[in-house]
Amino acid sequence: MPTLYTNTYPVAGWNSENFTGPLTGGSSGFIESLGVTFQETGAVEGDPGNWLTGWRPAADLSVTVSCSPNAGVTSGSISWIKWDDTRLGAQTIDLSGGGPVTVSLSAAAVNADIRGINVRSGDSSTAHDFTLSNTSGGPVVGDATLPLSITVSPSANVVLPLSVDVSSSAAFSASAGASRWTPTVHVDGANVSAWLTGSMSIQAAEDSPRLATLGLIAQTSARLATFEGASVTIDLALTNSLGTAVQRVFTGVVETWEFNPAGRLVSLSCRDGWNERPAACLSAADVEAMLGGMASPAPLVLAWNDSEPDPSGYFSGLLETLPGATCIDASGQWQVIPWDIGSPLESFTDDDIIDESLSVNVARRADMPGKISAVLNHRHPRLHQAEVTLYWFRVNFSDFILYGFPWLMKHTAQATLEGLGEWHIKGVADLVAPAAMTHMVNIGGSLVPYIVPEIINETLVEEINVTLYRRWYQETETTYTYDIALGGSSGRDQTLSASITSEFDAQAWETLPTTEQSIALFSANGPAPTVTPTGYEGLPLPHPAANTAIDHWGAVVQGDLDAAGAHLLAKAVRTAAKALRSTTVKFSRPLDLRYGLGDVLSVAAYDVAATGQVVDLALDLDLDAGNATATYTLAVPDAAGGSTVSSATLTAPANTVAHALTAPTLGNHFGARLDTPSTFVEDDLQGFLFNTATTGNNYSAAKPAFFEQFRIVMPEIPAPYRGGLKQAGSVSASWSIAGGSLSISF
Amino acid sequence: MAITFKFYSDAALTTAITAPLAFSQATPSPTPDDKVVYLGSVASGKTAEAVSDPGVDQIVVSIVDSASGSGSPATDVKLALSSGGLSSATAGAPLNIGTSIASGTANATAIHIRVLDSTGSVGTHADLSLETNDLVES
Numbered sequence: 001m002p003t004l005y006t007n008t009y010p011v012a013g014w015n016s017e018n019f020t021g022p023l024t025g026g027s028s029g030f031i032e033s034l035g036v037t038f039q040e041t042g043a044v045e046g047d048p049g050n051w052l053t054g055w056r057p058a059a060d061l062s063v064t065v066s067c068s069p070n071a072g073v074t075s076g077s078i079s080w081i082k083w084d085d086t087r088l089g090a091q092t093i094d095l096s097g098g099g100p101v102t103v104s105l106s107a108a109a110v111n112a113d114i115r116g117i118n119v120r121s122g123d124s125s126t127a128h129d130f131t132l133s134n135t136s137g138g139p140v141v142g143d144a145t146l147p148l149s150i151t152v153s154p155s156a157n158v159v160l161p162l163s164v165d166v167s168s169s170a171a172f173s174a175s176a177g178a179s180r181w182t183p184t185v186h187v188d189g190a191n192v193s194a195w196l197t198g199s200m201s202i203q204a205a206e207d208s209p210r211l212a213t214l215g216l217i218a219q220t221s222a223r224l225a226t227f228e229g230a231s232v233t234i235d236l237a238l239t240n241s242l243g244t245a246v247q248r249v250f251t252g253v254v255e256t257w258e259f260n261p262a263g264r265l266v267s268l269s270c271r272d273g274w275n276e277r278p279a280a281c282l283s284a285a286d287v288e289a290m291l292g293g294m295a296s297p298a299p300l301v302l303a304w305n306d307s308e309p310d311p312s313g314y315f316s317g318l319l320e321t322l323p324g325a326t327c328i329d330a331s332g333q334w335q336v337i338p339w340d341i342g343s344p345l346e347s348f349t350d351d352d353i354i355d356e357s358l359s360v361n362v363a364r365r366a367d368m369p370g371k372i373s374a375v376l377n378h379r380h381p382r383l384h385q386a387e388v389t390l391y392w393f394r395v396n397f398s399d400f401i402l403y404g405f406p407w408l409m410k411h412t413a414q415a416t417l418e419g420l421g422e423w424h425i426k427g428v429a430d431l432v433a434p435a436a437m438t439h440m441v442n443i444g445g446s447l448v449p450y451i452v453p454e455i456i457n458e459t460l461v462e463e464i465n466v467t468l469y470r471r472w473y474q475e476t477e478t479t480y481t482y483d484i485a486l487g488g489s490s491g492r493d494q495t496l497s498a499s500i501t502s503e504f505d506a507q508a509w510e511t512l513p514t515t516e517q518s519i520a521l522f523s524a525n526g527p528a529p530t531v532t533p534t535g536y537e538g539l540p541l542p543h544p545a546a547n548t549a550i551d552h553w554g555a556v557v558q559g560d561l562d563a564a565g566a567h568l569l570a571k572a573v574r575t576a577a578k579a580l581r582s583t584t585v586k587f588s589r590p591l592d593l594r595y596g597l598g599d600v601l602s603v604a605a606y607d608v609a610a611t612g613q614v615v616d617l618a619l620d621l622d623l624d625a626g627n628a629t630a631t632y633t634l635a636v637p638d639a640a641g642g643s644t645v646s647s648a649t650l651t652a653p654a655n656t657v658a659h660a661l662t663a664p665t666l667g668n669h670f671g672a673r674l675d676t677p678s679t680f681v682e683d684d685l686q687g688f689l690f691n692t693a694t695t696g697n698n699y700s701a702a703k704p705a706f707f708e709q710f711r712i713v714m715p716e717i718p719a720p721y722r723g724g725l726k727q728a729g730s731v732s733a734s735w736s737i738a739g740g741s742l743s744i745s746f
Numbered sequence: 747m748a749i750t751f752k753f754y755s756d757a758a759l760t761t762a763i764t765a766p767l768a769f770s771q772a773t774p775s776p777t778p779d780d781k782v783v784y785l786g787s788v789a790s791g792k793t794a795e796a797v798s799d800p801g802v803d804q805i806v807v808s809i810v811d812s813a814s815g816s817g818s819p820a821t822d823v824k825l826a827l828s829s830g831g832l833s834s835a836t837a838g839a840p841l842n843i844g845t846s847i848a849s850g851t852a853n854a855t856a857i858h859i860r861v862l863d864s865t866g867s868v869g870t871h872a873d874l875s876l877e878t879n880d881l882v883e884s
Contacts (some may be wrong), residue, residue, distance in 0.1 A: 163766035280760035
């Protein structure tokens with residue numbers, strides 16, 4: 001086969017401009033290299049990942065090469081070489097001495113992408129290996145980049161305009177004779193006062209949205225579409241000859257509007273966001289904050305569910321424990337109004353109220369139960385533990401000799417002790433083996449040897465000392481009751497109740513083994529136990545003290561119980577207060593902007609004298625006739641307190657359980673002997689039951705014979721400790737309901 | 747782009763205050779009128795800091811009187827972070843509320859405001875406002 005010669009045998013490894021070798025390559029045999037091309041490892045023409053792609057040297061490159069064997073001529077050459085084997089900047093080098101030869105390759109010659117450096121020996125038929133010792137270029141020039149990220153954030157100051165309405169008290173003086181009132185209404189920020197017509201009303205009540213109705217002449221049809229949901233503020237100015245008073249009376253939004261095209265009259269019905277505020281809460285803390293910290297939260301009775309929040313439901317539940325009421329005031333501020341009735345801010349007489357406007361509304365019989373009971377049921381297990389100590393001792397050695405009685409085997413005794421169902425061995429049973437020795441037994445005056453053989457003796461037991469324990473649970477319900485006597489005439493009693501349950505797997509507590517159970521597996525050289533033996537290896541915590549019981553509450557703690565009790569009591573107190581506050585006195589007087597929900601007022605007119613707390617306020621204004629009245633409804637509860645409050649702590653009944661179970665007597669009972677009884681009380685047959693050997697003295701096949709066994713019948717648990725238990729806890733509570741006053745005398 | 751932080755009527759940030767917050771005072775013998783507002787944002791993952799030195803300088807709520815010499819003076823207003831703090835607060839003084847406020851209801855800052863009229867001048871005085879320093883929201 002002819003030999004092929006090449007001047008461009010590729011040698012990979014020239015991987016940088018400034019390169020330190022040696023990098024040696026060549027070929028002989030079928031293909032013989034007369035020259036090589038030093039190129040980048042893995043080079044691919046045009047690959048942007050190759051350093052030579054796009055490379056144009058900034059300066060001439062110093063290159064040192066050699067060849068082996070020495071070239072036969074002095075006309076070797078070196079150059080850049082392109083991928084199409086076109087040489088650039090070629091120059092002659094003499095490799096007849098083998099090198100190394102250092103030359104400078106022209107940077108200017110590189111006007112296109114090159115494949116590498118091509119070195120040729122100049123020979124025509126001798127294979128050579130070539131070595132690239134090093135290449136050295138000029139300084140590296142390139143661009144460094146630093147990406148920037150510029151974030152433009154908004155900035156501004158936050159502004160809250162204030163409006164301070166300074167009113168002259170004289171504006172409300174009746175001595176002035178006449179007053180002028182002026183409404184200022186803004187809808188969606190625009191002053192629409194000039195277009196008001198007809199009547200206007202504002203009504204506010206406890207635990208309700210504030211409502212407003214007003215009418216105005218629509219200026220454009222386009223305006224109609226902007227009314228729904230528009231913000232609304234209503235201010236009233238009251239002026240007389242003595243002074244002026246300005247008051248914000250409503251802040252809210254338009255809920256609905258009606259249009260009467262005949263007169264282009266738009267009727268706006270507006271309300272504040274009393275319903276929406278609680279619904280927008282995102283956590284229990286948010287809701288509790290809305291109630292001013294005055295409510296009585298109890299997570300076990302009224303739970304907040306993070307996965308399915310119900311803020312409105314949680315708010316409603318907590319509101320039932322609030323000793324007061326909520327509203328949004330005329331300025332749009334959420335308010336919590338304590339049900340406290342102190343001295344009145346103002347006292348009105350006949351001269352101050354509109355004729356015949358006073359009325360008294362007494363609580364309905366149905367609203368007044370005789371008694372309101374707060375009842376909390378707490379379900380939890382009562383965990384019992386009873387212990388019994390057992391003792392047994394063998395028959396005399398003489399009996400073994402005379403009657404051939406068998407020994408009790410350890411495995412038999414152990415199996416019996418471990419097979420007592422719900423009874424467990426405390427610690428380890430002490431099964432005492434007889435000493436391996438020869439016992440000299442006196443039989444009939446003669447000493448007879450009795451041998452207890454070694455090794456065998458360890459399988460026998462002559463004495464048993466063991467404590468067995470049993471535990472069980474009793475479903476227990478502790479009830480805490482507190483009554484609030486209202487003395488209502490309906491004869492109806494009302495009960496507010498709740499139940500909490502201490503979650504605990506009492507069934508597993510009775511039966512499941514613990515990690516301690518493996519402790520008694522090894523008789524010798526066992527692995528060190530990971531837990532310290534308690535004696536109760538076998539069943540999990542808690543371990544009541546011996547022969548006692550504990551009321552196990554699990555995760556429920558006293559604080560939870562007190563919170564639940566306080567919650568229920570607060571609910572009962574609020575229910576009672578609401579019933580008492582349903583007795584009201586109502587009256588109207590000319591527009592008076594000074595008083596609102598929660599204020600305490602007095603009125604004495606028409607044989608009625610009353611002091612109470614404003615629970616409802618209505619302002620009725622007629623723009624056409626000019627009439628303007630304020631109607632106040634006062635709650636006048638018949639109670640003795642100055643404030644409405646409650647508190648409670650609960651105490652569980654003391655647990656005095658003491659078990660005193662009778663341990664069975666473990667004896668030795670022999671069968672098939674002449675003096676074996678014919679009848680037995682089965683319960684007395686406890687201990688070792690065995691038979692006389694057929695070769696023993698006094699053997700009788702006619703007498704009852706036992707299945708050989710170690711028999712134990714444990715005592716039963718007395719009935720009062722087994723069934724469900726209901727018991728009563730005690731409640732220490734204090735409460736009061738703020739009272740008004742009402743007297744009718746004529 | 748406006749920042750999302752505003753003054754709200756309630757801790758749950760459901761109702762932004764869009765109208766001037768009204769306080770009522772009687773003359774003679776005015777009594778303090780206390781209200782609480784909440785500065786916060788319902789946007790997600792936002793933080794407001796002082797532009798002057800974010801995260802270092804305090805966010806300050808100041809009482810601004812746009813018409814000094816008429817209406818109500820700034821000293822008729824007290825600010826505090828709690829209702830109990832209003833009694834000892836300095837009338838007219840700004841209130842520092844921290845170096846940053848995060849968005850969300852849990853992070854809204856309650857600002858207690860007390861107004862006690864000193865002018866005895868009957869009418870509606872709309873020259874006062876509460877203003878924060880310039881805040882940057884990120």
